[in-house]
Amino acid sequence: MDFESNHSSPVLADPASTNSSRLGIYSNLLPYSPPGGSLSSSKYSRKKPGKLDEVCSSGWLDAMKSSSPPRKKLFKDGSDTAYSSWMVMLALLLIICHAFKHPSALNSFEEIAKFAKNKKIAMFLDYDGTLSPIVDDPDNAFMSDDMRSVVKNVAKHFPTAIISGRSRYKVYQLVGLTELYYAGSHGMDILGPVGKASMSNDHPNYTESTTDQQGKEGNLFQPAREFVPMIDEVFRTLVENTKGIEGAKVENHKFCVSVHFRNVDEENWQPIAQCVQDILDKYPRLRRTHGRKVLEVRPMIDWNKGKAVEFLLESLGLSNRDDVLPIYIGDDLSDEDAFKVLREGNRGYGILVSSRPKETSAVYSLKDPKEVMKFLSSLVTWKKVEEGGCILNNRRTIL
16 A cells, blocks of 8 residues: 655745765854854844745744644534535545554554564654643643553563654653653754664764763764754744743753744734744754644754654664564654654554544554553553463473
8 A cells, every 4th residue: 555645734844955964964064153143132133024024924824724723613603504514524534534544553453463573673652642642831741650651661572762852851851761762852862772873973973972860871862963052042032032922832952942832822823933934034054844833943954753763773773674663653743754764665664643634654543642552552462472472382392
């Protein structure tokens, strides 16, 4: 079956230039210096949008709306019955098509288990919307104790990593498990196993040996390290320029900045988009991306969650092996990069977490974090049974 790679909404990311570097970091970039001197909040005044800015903001607004469906009834009272029925039929058809194209990972578990037999599974997980529910305040996106227990059991049987848009430190605080590997800032901040990933060997300045909070040794890989001072300035500026927009929240994830508009009235979405556009005008080495009710400012380097998956597989010694099955579970647009990597050459399975149909490069789907927990629990149970069967078979052989 052919799986399309189209997204459900337009991608706002500017295409990054490429070079011969495997990381895609610009070779012609000079060391960082603030454009036109320091950009403190006292010196920086947001300009009135001109025609070009208005066009940009308008395009952003359409993308922001399409990726952030409102929680409203499908039809208003008094709508035409025939038209409403037609819309309902189209919605049902979309759901049926999605279920056929991206079936439930729970309903397809036997099929997944059959393919995973005699293979080493590597598990990759997003955090928000995957291990924890989407909430109005990202600071309150806590995973349940049951989910934490399940993830801990998964890590006992399979090498497991969490790849999040949050800072690595923050996501570790939220998860609190030392059995995992963590990648923050969409994979731009990876604390992985001590291995020989050629991607890091090609750029030794971005890799260093370190220890985690529990004293465990690992390799810290940060391909956007030189951008930290720039990101700090951008964070401070965005905080200052959005403080008058009720509900806006700006987060510093060390290598990228997120501007949340989940709690902002829709009439104020355009000013938020303009704030981000003003930043990009000042910092040509940064680019824009978006997720569910969030705009992000990131370094313009060729690095994403898909490359983070490749890096971790290589560090674990699991690259280019036929007996390895990587599985990535995520819910956001940024996870599509990882889905694409696994789909290429049937390397593994991407599983989209979504309660509504949308285009994705994932193979399977799950509705919400509760179904994610059921799937992970099923995977652990299956592994225990398989391991028990192997032991029993070995005993029979000896007898």
